[in-house]
Amino acid sequence: MRETIVIANQKGGVGKTTTAVNLSASLAAAEKRVLLIDTDPQANATIGLGFSRSDYEYNIYHVLSGRKKLEETILKTELPQLDLVPSNIGLVGIEKEFYDSDTEGKELILKRKLRDLKSEYDYIIIDSPPALGPITVNALSAADSIIIPIQCEFYALEGLAQLLNTVKLIKKSINPKLKIKGFLPTMYSEQNNLSRQVLLDLEHHFKNKLFENKDKSYVIIPRNIRLAESPSFGKPILLYDIKAKGSVAYQNLAESILASA
Ligand SMILES: Nc1ncnc2c1ncn2[C@@H]1O[C@H](COP(=O)(O)OP(=O)(O)O)[C@@H](O)[C@H]1O
Numbered sequence: 001m002r003e004t005i006v007i008a009n010q011k012g013g014v015g016k017t018t019t020a021v022n023l024s025a026s027l028a029a030a031e032k033r034v035l036l037i038d039t040d041p042q043a044n045a046t047i048g049l050g051f052s053r054s055d056y057e058y059n060i061y062h063v064l065s066g067r068k069k070l071e072e073t074i075l076k077t078e079l080p081q082l083d084l085v086p087s088n089i090g091l092v093g094i095e096k097e098f099y100d101s102d103t104e105g106k107e108l109i110l111k112r113k114l115r116d117l118k119s120e121y122d123y124i125i126i127d128s129p130p131a132l133g134p135i136t137v138n139a140l141s142a143a144d145s146i147i148i149p150i151q152c153e154f155y156a157l158e159g160l161a162q163l164l165n166t167v168k169l170i171k172k173s174i175n176p177k178l179k180i181k182g183f184l185p186t187m188y189s190e191q192n193n194l195s196r197q198v199l200l201d202l203e204h205h206f207k208n209k210l211f212e213n214k215d216k217s218y219v220i221i222p223r224n225i226r227l228a229e230s231p232s233f234g235k236p237i238l239l240y241d242i243k244a245k246g247s248v249a250y251q252n253l254a255e256s257i258l259a260s261a
């Protein structure tokens with residue numbers, strides 16, 4: 001049974017793409033077959049895995065606009081078990097196409113495309129754009145669960161109510177099986193009181209929705225320069241510096257997900 005997980009938070013810069021890329025790579029390194037779907041027009045996951053515009057003809061835009069099947073857009077990555085559906089700035093056009101057309105079920109296009117996907121994957125990970133617009137709604141409608149990265153900084157929980165409300169609405173209307181898989185504290189700094197406060201807040205409100213390591217401590221992604229550097233080499237962190245703290249933390253996240261599967 002494959003599981004589709006969307007990484008979402010309408011705030012930008014909270015670690016969605018870093019999580020999507022490195023969770024996907026860590027699951028692939030654990031011998032799972034993984035498809036990462038980049039649905040952000042900024043295409044950071046695509047670029048972070050080393051692809052540029054000349055490497056592909058079709059991208060997620062062609063899928064969401066109904067022109068292509070997912071299979072026709074899939075790229076092989078440097079990790080044998082990890083494939084990618086790339087994105088591209090052209091995807092910004094999809095929002096206008098969605099608004100202009102009055103086709104029923106626009107929010108279900110990705111779900112239908114995934115249903116038609118014949119290739120075998122254990123996990124489908126969807127990176128989403130920093131907005132609660134039609135692309136994110138498509139992703140949430142297609143997913144089994146959502147992981148919400150929370151940057152351990154000031155205003156971390158601001159906007160969360162709106163996101164949780166969107167999840168609730170989608171659950172009620174189009175995707176009853178959608179679950180919150182967990183909140184993931186990102187960019188945590190030991191020395192920073194704010195970081196510690198955000199973690200305490202998360203623990204207070206969502207204790208049973210934090211990922212756990214084998215020793216029952218929480219999975220926390222530290223602020224780690226290697227994580228920020230690896231996309232510029234077109235690699236997930238485990239192909240860039242497997243022993244870096246950030247790499248170990250994402251491997252722990254993958255283990256926690258596999259342990260609860
Ligand atoms: N744990 C981390 N430590 C250091 N830098 C990080 C970490 N996570 C993300 N970053 C950096 O922060 C920026 C925003 O992260 P990103 O994953 O692109 O967020 P989003 O996809 O939510 O916009 C990027 O430059 C990324 O490299």
Ligand SMILES: [Mg+2]
Pocket residue numbers: 016017018040044128
């Ligand atoms: Mg991103």
